Amino acid sequence: MIKAIFIDIDGTLLDFEACVEESMRLGLTENKIEYKPEMLETFHRINNGFWRDLEQGKITFEELLERRWATVFEALGIDLNGPEFETYFRKRLHESAIPMEGSYETLEYLSGKYRLFAASNGPHEQQVERLRKAGMLGYFEEVFTSGKIGEEKPSPYFFEYCFEKVDILPSESIMLGDSLTSDIKGGICFGMKTVWLNGKGEKTELPVDYEIKSLAEVKNII
Numbered sequence: 537m538i539k540a541i542f543i544d545i546d547g548t549l550l551d552f553e554a555c556v557e558e559s560m561r562l563g564l565t566e567n568k569i570e571y572k573p574e575m576l577e578t579f580h581r582i583n584n585g586f587w588r589d590l591e592q593g594k595i596t597f598e599e600l601l602e603r604r605w606a607t608v609f610e611a612l613g614i615d616l617n618g619p620e621f622e623t624y625f626r627k628r629l630h631e632s633a634i635p636m637e638g639s640y641e642t643l644e645y646l647s648g649k650y651r652l653f654a655a656s657n658g659p660h661e662q663q664v665e666r667l668r669k670a671g672m673l674g675y676f677e678e679v680f681t682s683g684k685i686g687e688e689k690p691s692p693y694f695f696e697y698c699f700e701k702v703d704i705l706p707s708e709s710i711m712l713g714d715s716l717t718s719d720i721k722g723g724i725c726f727g728m729k730t731v732w733l734n735g736k737g738e739k740t741e742l743p744v745d746y747e748i749k750s751l752a753e754v755k756n757i758i
């Protein structure tokens with residue numbers, strides 16, 4: 537019997553892409569650089585590469601922060617200091633909390649049936665603050681973040697830490713998230729059931745239990 541749902545934050549409850557776009561646009565505008573939508577694509581391509589390296593343990597989170605904007609600006613031919621922009625960007629992101637469609641209804645529905653935990657790769661204070669700002673924090677018994685735990689999903693240590701804190705078995709839990717490489721892979725390897733929010737209709741070989749296109753479908757399956 538399922539007792540608890542662990543829910544990813546970015547790309548699942550909060551619209552990370554919208555938050556990133558807003559933070560990048562405001563940051564560049566403040567530096568008198570005209571923002572163009574294709575710049576966002578460059579950021580995503582480079583940022584995703586860094587996060588993949590981080591998930592595979594090839595770099596540390598500090599290295600990601602130190603290098604990603606310098607790499608983006610180099611690719612775009614923009615003359616700005618990467619680490620300085622990172623500081624600004626993270627401050628904006630810290631304050632940015634744009635909800636995904638259907639997130640409030642889904643939390644309301646799930647909280648009536650299950651114990652809810654947030655499980656996110658990201659800095660602890662930032663993620664808690666963004667959930668608070670979005671009015672979602674109250675739904676969660678606890679917010680688990682890689683920032684606090686010291687390891688990223690899909691690391692088994694991340695999940696070990698969570699399950700040591702709660703008196704529930706992995707087999708009685710669901711991991712709900714948008715990332716195959718962190719949420720779904722991590723959940724499967726730890727013996728949890730998985731719900732993959734696959735808004736873009738991607739394909740996978742992983743044995744996902746449930747696949748949904750939007751959060752509104754959650755109530756049809758669990």
Ligand SMILES: [Mg+2]
Nearest residue numbers: 544546547714
């Ligand atoms: Mg995510």
